[in-house]
Amino acid sequence: xxxxxxxxxxxxxxxxxxxxxxxxxxxxxxxxxxxxxxxxxxxxxxxxxxxxxxxxxxxxxxxxxxxxxxxxxxxxxxxxxxxxxxxxxxxxxxxxxxxxxxxxxxxxxxxxxxxxxxxxxxxxxxxxxxxxxxxxxxxxxxxxxxxxxxxxxxxxxxxxxxxxxxxxxxxxxxxxxxxxxxxxxxxxxxxxxxxxxxxxxxxxxxxxxxxxxxxxxxxxxxxxxxxxxxxxxxxxxxxxxxxxxxxxxxxxxxx
Amino acid sequence: xxxxxxxxxxxxxxxxxxxxxxxxxxxxxxxxxxxxxxxxxxxxxxxxxxxxxxxxxxxxxxxxxxxxxxxxxxxxxxxxxxxxxxxxxxxxxxxxxxxxxxxxxxxxxxxxxxxxxxxxxxxxxxxxxxxxxxxxxxxxxxxxxxxxxxxxxxxxxxxxxxxxxxxxxxxxxxxxxxxxxxxxxxxxxxxxxxxxxxxxxxxxxxxxxxxxxxxxxxxxxxxxxxxxxxxxxxxxxxxxxxxxxxxxxxxxxxxxxxxxxxxxxxxxxxxxxxxxxxxxxxxxxxxxxxxxxxxxxxxxxxxxxxxxxxxxxxxxxxxxxxxxxxxxxxxxxxxxxxxxxxxxxxxxxxxxxxxxxxxxxxxxxxxxxxxxxxxxxxxxxxxxxxxxxxxxxxxxxxxxxxxxxxxxxxxxxxxxxxxxxxxxxxxxxxxxxxxxxxxxxxxxxxxxxxxxxxxxxxxxxxxxxxxxxxxxxxxxxxxxxxxxxx
Numbered sequence: 001x002x003x004x005x006x007x008x009x010x011x012x013x014x015x016x017x018x019x020x021x022x023x024x025x026x027x028x029x030x031x032x033x034x035x036x037x038x039x040x041x042x043x044x045x046x047x048x049x050x051x052x053x054x055x056x057x058x059x060x061x062x063x064x065x066x067x068x069x070x071x072x073x074x075x076x077x078x079x080x081x082x083x084x085x086x087x088x089x090x091x092x093x094x095x096x097x098x099x100x101x102x103x104x105x106x107x108x109x110x111x112x113x114x115x116x117x118x119x120x121x122x123x124x125x126x127x128x129x130x131x132x133x134x135x136x137x138x139x140x141x142x143x144x145x146x147x148x149x150x151x152x153x154x155x156x157x158x159x160x161x162x163x164x165x166x167x168x169x170x171x172x173x174x175x176x177x178x179x180x181x182x183x184x185x186x187x188x189x190x191x192x193x194x195x196x197x198x199x200x201x202x203x204x205x206x207x208x209x210x211x212x213x214x215x216x217x218x219x220x221x222x223x224x225x226x227x228x229x230x231x232x233x234x235x236x237x238x239x240x241x242x243x244x245x246x247x248x249x250x251x252x253x254x255x
Numbered sequence: 256x257x258x259x260x261x262x263x264x265x266x267x268x269x270x271x272x273x274x275x276x277x278x279x280x281x282x283x284x285x286x287x288x289x290x291x292x293x294x295x296x297x298x299x300x301x302x303x304x305x306x307x308x309x310x311x312x313x314x315x316x317x318x319x320x321x322x323x324x325x326x327x328x329x330x331x332x333x334x335x336x337x338x339x340x341x342x343x344x345x346x347x348x349x350x351x352x353x354x355x356x357x358x359x360x361x362x363x364x365x366x367x368x369x370x371x372x373x374x375x376x377x378x379x380x381x382x383x384x385x386x387x388x389x390x391x392x393x394x395x396x397x398x399x400x401x402x403x404x405x406x407x408x409x410x411x412x413x414x415x416x417x418x419x420x421x422x423x424x425x426x427x428x429x430x431x432x433x434x435x436x437x438x439x440x441x442x443x444x445x446x447x448x449x450x451x452x453x454x455x456x457x458x459x460x461x462x463x464x465x466x467x468x469x470x471x472x473x474x475x476x477x478x479x480x481x482x483x484x485x486x487x488x489x490x491x492x493x494x495x496x497x498x499x500x501x502x503x504x505x506x507x508x509x510x511x512x513x514x515x516x517x518x519x520x521x522x523x524x525x526x527x528x529x530x531x532x533x534x535x536x537x538x539x540x541x542x543x544x545x546x547x548x549x550x551x552x553x554x555x556x557x558x559x560x561x562x563x564x565x566x567x568x569x570x571x572x573x574x575x576x577x578x579x580x581x582x583x584x585x586x587x588x589x590x591x592x593x594x595x596x597x598x599x600x601x602x603x604x605x606x607x608x609x610x611x612x613x614x615x616x617x618x619x620x621x622x623x624x625x626x627x628x629x630x631x632x633x634x635x636x637x638x639x640x641x642x643x644x645x646x647x648x649x650x651x652x653x654x655x656x657x658x659x660x661x662x663x664x665x666x667x668x669x670x671x672x673x674x675x676x677x678x679x680x681x682x683x684x685x686x687x688x689x690x691x692x693x694x695x696x697x698x699x700x701x702x703x704x705x706x707x708x709x710x711x712x713x714x715x716x717x718x719x720x721x722x723x724x725x726x727x728x729x730x731x732x733x734x735x736x737x738x739x740x741x
Binding site: 054077086088092097101103110 | 696715
């Protein structure tokens with residue numbers, strides 16, 4: 001039996017005084033990919049922000065254990081250094097800061113945080129070129145300012161590129177499929193699949209089933225009204241596709 | 256991969272205290288506080304100046320006296336009145352004879368001070384290829400590379416030496432760009448200036464290295480009044496670097512420098528400044544009052560003058576490096592980053608005065624305010640009737656960090672020729688929580704994140720700095736904004 005990377009127990013969280021997560025529990029073993037599906041407003045993005053430590057997302061009850069330690073006690077940058085990666089749904093633009101400068105700073109901040117030697121500019125560039133090629137991205141991408149003027153697809157590819165460079169233990173992908181055409185979806189999904197590893201777990205948050213045709217999860221969870229209402233294998237996604245979320249949310253029957 | 260990464264350097268310099276707050280114990284040759292004609296005669300005598308210069312000083316003093324009590328009040332800065340009689344107007348390190356002939360003769364403690372500041376002269380000579388004319392308090396103590404520059408006919412020396420060795424050049428250009436009575440502080444400087452740098456680049460010569468002067472204010476209660484004059488003869492080129500640090504003091508120290516640049520036909524002068532004098536503590540106590548007049552004149556066809564400044568220090572900055580575009584086809588540029596934090600106040604910008612046809616100017620200003628600071632861009636673009644087809648492009652961006660600071664833009668545009676094309680763009684933004692969190696989620700600490708975002712904001716200006724300065728300037732941005740978020 002493999003070690004659990006992430007254990008969420010009875011997590012309650014509020015945003016601006018409104019409770020969004022209402023007793024969410026989830027266990028993510030090492031090497032597994034879990035999908036988190038749910039309708040809009042179910043708390044998917046809130047979960048990703050709570051795990052990444054965003055200010056304003058207040059945990060009111062429950063616990064989150066990451067590799068045996070209390071995740072909630074760590075600052076956002078410490079969580080990243082500990083191996084947590086959030087692929088943002090809406091990656092932010094930072095004018096004037098080249099992707100390469102940003103990413104090298106991030107890679108080395110994480111290495112320092114873990115007491116590892118830093119990557120020098122040559123090694124960084126060598127690795128970056130390999131990963132860019134895998135994602136069918138041009139090298140000039142490195143000198144462009146972070147996400148400025150990027151298409152939706154480029155932004156998402158950039159997130160996956162960063163993930164590849166940072167080699168996280170736990171990757172949380174927040175609606176990485178949104179805004180992608182089918183070719184971009186394939187490239188992004190291939191990039192994610194390439195990163196699947198026995199010591200790496202992934203939480204893939206998505207609204208639509210189609211991503212899961214490309215990234216096949218070990219387990220699927222359905223999130224509704226702040227808690228997990230159903231869990232199952234990949235066939236659960238097909239059931240959702242056929243019947244919608246209504247069957248799980250109990251609001252009204254779609255059938 | 257076009258600019259050096261700031262993060263490593265910033266990390267090595269983390270603590271929020273002003274880094275360069277130490278005081279060198281040197282015997283000092285000072286005169287009593289206060290200002291009158293006798294003091295001016297004494298300054299002039301100590302420097303062994305010719306009579307014409309003493310007369311020039313006295314004339315300036317008379318003009319300044321007429322201005323007494325009329326300090327400029329239009330800037331968005333506030334400070335208690337300055338008691339000009341409570342300032343010591345001359346102080347110089349004691350030297351053996353007429354000053355050192357080489358580095359070996361320089362006071363070892365002084366050299367040690369430079370080591371602490373990270374400017375080892377010897378290493379710089381060899382590694383960076385920078386000729387350093389180091390100003391310690393009011394007198395130049397070490398000048399390097401003079402011989403090498405001399406082969407090309409380039410003069411790079413202290414102002415005092417220039418007065419002795421090249422009196423005709425000094426006399427011809429002194430006050431020709433910034434007249435004695437130009438403004439209150441320039442006038443004071445004209446009366447009491449201590450020392451500074453003089454540069455002359457002969458016709459057709461491209462200066463092969465960056466000329467660099469490090470300034471440092473040291474003696475207690477000593478105002479420093481540098482005077483710099485740079486003349487570029489037709490077809491010549493020079494890049495001049497000015498960088499400054501000052502030891503920590505409680506008293507406010509007045510600094511009123513004057514810099515004059517003259518670019519003749521087809522000549523180009525690039526003047527870069529990194530200013531990080533003591534800004535005072537977090538409550539606004541102490542710090543340098545920096546009232547500087549910098550102006551260049553493009554006096555020949557197609558001359559070009561470019562100012563680049565990174566201003567992070569001083570409690571008060573009052574500074575408007577300007578260009579007089581006197582000749583056809585001449586070009587003026589101003590690239591500025593001004594950072595204020597805590598209780599700092601900066602009122603800085605430029606004046607581009609178009610006096611001749613086909614002149615053009617560019618202004619890029621980046622103001623960053625944090626803490627309780629106030630940061631004002633104040634700029635004038637003037638196109639006179641004779642300046643046909645003048646062009647100006649101005650871009651003023653303000654970045655605010657936190658809720659308690661202010662960023663202000665005060666552009667003056669005076670166009671008196673219909674063919675002029677003047678563009679002005681301005682923006683104001685805040686570092687967003689989204690940007691900060693994005694950086695943090697990739698493992699960067701808050702201060703590294705701020706430093707990164709700010710360096711990105713300033714990139715257009717930082718790229719204009721010579722390489723060795725760019726690295727230092729990036730460090731400074733990070734250090735200056737420590738503690739501004741979170």
